[in-house]
Amino acid sequence: MPIIQAFWAIIRRDLLLAFRRRAEMANPLFFFVLVVTLFPLAVGAQPNLLRAMAPGVIWVSALLAALLSLDSLFRSDFDDGSLEQMLLSPHALSVLVLGKIIAHWLVTGLPLLLVAPLLAVFLGLPEQAMGTLWLTLILATPLLSLIGAIGVALTVGLRRGGMLLSLLVLPLYVPVLIFASGAVDRAASGLPVDAQLNILTAMLLSALVLVPLPTAAALKMSVN
Amino acid sequence: MSWIPAPVSRFFHRTSSPPHFYALADRFIPWLTVIFLLLLGAGLYGGLYLAPTDYQQGDSYRIIYIHVPAAWMSLFIYVMMAVMGGIALIWRMKLAEVMLISSAPIGAGFTFVALVTGSLWGKPMWGTWWVWDARLTSELILLFLYLGVISLYGAIEEKRAAARAVSILALVGVVNIPIIHYSVQWWNTLHQGPTVSKMDKPSIHVSMLVPLLLMAVAFKFYYLIAVLQAAKLELLKRETSSQWVKALLEKQA
Amino acid sequence: MENSQHATLQVSELSCFRDERLLFSALDFSVNAGQVLLLEGANGSGKTSLLRILCGFREADAGQIYWCGNKISESSYFQDMAYVGHADGTKKELTVLENLNFALALGAPGKYSIEQALDKVMLAGFDDNPVHTLSAGQKRRLSLARLLITHNLLWILDEPFTSLDRQGIKLIESLIAAHIEQGGMAVLTSHHDLSMADLNLQRIHLQACQ
Secondary structure, eight states: OHHHHHHHHHHHHHHHHHHHTHHHHTHHHHHHHHHHHHHHHHHOOOHHHHHHHHHHHHHHHHHHHHHHHHGGGTHHHHHHTHHHHHHHSSSOHHHHHHHHHHHHHHHHTHHHHHHHHHHHHHHTOOGGGHHHHHHHHHHHHHHHHHHHHHHHHHHTTSTTOHHHHHHHHHHHHHHHHHHHHHHHHHHHTTOOOHHHHHHHHHHHHHHHHHTHHHHHHHHHHHHO | OTTSOHHHHHHHHHHTSHHHHHHHHHHHHHHHHHHHHHHHHHHHHIIIIISOOBTTTBGGGGGHHHHHHHHHHHHHHHHHHHHHHHHHHHHOOHHHHHHHHHHHHHHHHHHHHHHHHHHHHHHHHHSSSOOOOHHHHHHHHHHHHHHHHHHHHHHOSSHHHHHHHHHHHHHHHHHHHHHHHHHHHHHHHHHSOGGGGGGTSOOOOHHHHHHHHHHHHHHHHHHHHHHHHHHHHHHHHHTTTSHHHHHHHHHHO | OTTTTTOEEEEEEEEEEETTEEEEEEEEEEEETTOEEEEEOOTTSSHHHHHHHHTTSSOOSEEEEEETTEEGGGSSHHHHEEEEOSSOOOOTTSBHHHHHHHHHHHSOBOSSOHHHHHHHTTOTTOTTSBGGGSOHHHHHHHHHHHHHHBOOSEEEEESTTTTOOHHHHHHHHHHHHHHHHTTOEEEEEOSSOOOOTTSOEEEEEOOOOO
16 A cells, blocks of 8 residues: 555655764763763762662653654754655655654664663662563653654744743653653562553553644644 | 534624624623622632631631632633634634633633642641642643643744644643643652642532632633633734724724 | 546635735636646745645635645645645755655656656766755756656646756756646746747736735
């Protein structure tokens, strides 16, 4: 089917672009590591304190790193006219947008999974919580890309949309933050985390279905 | 729109034309003001004078006559904004756009009042100005949602596009409000003891409840008055070059 | 292309405001297969706004656009049109070939293969060059090559001749002429007058109303 082809083509193109701009793409990752290292410097290096704070620190940093990387989602397509061409494509814009979001997550969300264990060790997160940390990252970083996409689509037409983007997106990130860091927190104290993981899964699935529609509408508004 | 009867749809179309709406709003505002003042007077008299003193909290509980209706309004107005946003997106109705954007500062105002009165109440109750109580926290996040709507509208220069943008944002926000609310509540029960929950479900006596409801209705009327005034102004700003605004200005000059 | 004989773009009672200023109102015209519409007018007279309305990016403040007799939202309009605007719509980090392949994936295949199209716009042999190494004129020709490889009847071109030399202009004119001859149609803005005598050319002069 042509629309599936277009969907894959967009993912392939965005991954290729990310590869050609790899220096730029690594920035959110460094930012993530850097923010996490700032915490021990700010609050002191007592192992107990850090261990208690670890889930929150890792998740707040992941949130900020995701926020920082959001701008690259539609910015270059908006600037060079590719977005106009996507709007004119006979295929549903929402499907193309979903392709872009998935590619964005593969480039910015997936690497967080790889460095998170390192940071967990830095902060002394108990080993039993490591699996849960991974699971929450797998479930919740795509959510950050999805929810963020709406905010970027609304602000991509603005010259200085950065601050506004965080004002729009961060309040919507609150549930993700609560359930994800909550799950890691409970896992660290050896409690069951099924409820949190189920809720995150439910949120991810509904976001996959619901988010492309307002994002596409917002992009149409921005191209105006 | 075939499921809407013709007279209703005609009425809708006529009322939604800017000059007609403007005239209608002018006609209604004095009446609404009278009703608002009556309700406000009755509510305050009942709440501050007639209602008995609470055996646990003393007179400090009386702040609920402002706090609770304001908190209700903060949610109500956001839902109204989302409804207006839906109408604006589906039927492309200019008036809905205007009502949506005029509601935002009023809603933000109520949210702010709810936050301030909440923390004022918190001082005698908890001995501190701010407690990370579930309701206060979600109210704070709601304030950010309102501020997002207001700044997004301000940031986009072309106002029709801006109205589209805030309509989308209001709809996204309204889907998220319950999720945020429940996640915050859940987070709260996890992290805090039950000491705070006293104020969550107060079993309330009728003599306290009636003034509370009166105040809630009074606040609704206040919202109506404020939103009509704001919408009038917004319409004038948007349609400065149209015939009816020119005629109106000539008549008043 | 079988229905190209009957294809018409019809615009009725179109109005557009910009920042409270009326750009045009009650604009009526129609373009048939085999016709070119040239929009003229000073800067700020609403040419680009009109094109963006025709592309569906902007909403008209009043009026309707019909494609083959139906509203554009209810017709095959977006399958039958193609647009080249101020921005090239190409990715500068990708090669010529990668860009065209992506354009092809977004639409349906057209009259020419990528190789033929590159030949026609005189970019043959540039397949594997990243776009950022091309000159401005070459980029323009690349974005026009997109029109050749995808299926379309209506070309909407916003200033297609900018940053082209005389040879490039001639080339684009001949591409437009060939497209028209095959039953296509085009709407374009240009500061440069079209020097094609035997073309079925329609002109609309836009003047910003006060």
